[in-house]
Amino acid sequence: MATTVRLTPVQSAVIGHVEWVQFARVERLPASGEIVHALEWWEEAAGGGAVAAVELARLGGEVTLFTALGDDDLGARARERLEDLGVRVLAGIRDGPQRRAFTFLDAVGERTITVMGDRMVPSGGDSLPWNELDGCAAAFFTGGDAGALAHARRAQALVATPRAGDVLLEAGTRLDALVGSGSDPGERLPRPPDPAPEVTVETLAAEGGHFERADGSAGDFPSASLPGAPKDAYGAGDCFAAGLTHALGRGERLDQALALAARCGAECLTRRGPYGGPATR
Secondary structure (H helix, E strand, C coil), rough: CCCCCCCCCEEEECCCCHHHHHECCCCCCCCCCCCCCEEEEEEECCCHHHHHHHHHHCCCCCEEEEEEECCHHHHHHHHHHHHHHCCEEEEEECCCCCCCEEEEEECCCCCEEEEEEECCCCCCCCCHHHHHHHCEEEEEEECCCCCHHHCCCCCCCEEHHHHCCCHCCCCCCCCCCEEEECHHHHCCCCCCCCCCCCCCEEEEEHCCCEEEEECCCCCEEECCCCCCCCCCCCCHHHHHHHHHHHHHCCCCCHHHHHHHHHHHHHHCCCCCCCCCCCEEC
């Protein structure tokens, strides 16, 4: 039976995106033109920013999500759901519908995702209490403009995902860690950020992963044992990043931070959906 990892509380933040996601578990993905029947289905407030924020809340401490939401019912539902999960949500409201996604979960738990709508991310010009990041131990950046990234740097430790895109290359903001999947082309930047992150981490699923420091030193780290039967892979990488962010905010050594991150990712694999329970069925 999975047990939730909890550690010494820290004040942390996530700057990034939210999606309203419909999940469908199927025996296999449909071939072109084929119809398959879902074994179960549900909806949830998810996306990389949301999942990381909820995982940070599970680890303990106050968590604030700086984001952007649509001005429709799904945007309001996403805020309500994340607040129910222990996340304080600060959002710039955008004209138009909340970004959505559809996720297939197959028999081995792999997720296949289709997104609908433009990615909604916060802007440094949004009227949000960015000054609160001055006292923040750690922040995780999944998306935003250069102004939002500059605000995120006010935290003591700043971690980012390559999915944040070109802003990481253009803003010239120093990162304490850049973390992404080594097997997902969508989590690779065309060139390293300048200045180089203090450490760049690539995850390799069951094989663990690899890290490289700005000084050129590098190494590998192992995966963590699953605390239960695997259910699905949605959000495992985001939970890994949240664990890394939390540990760096606590001042842990890199090996300790990677070990916690691996445990968070492994635990997510044993949950039904990213949080272990659906918002709606």
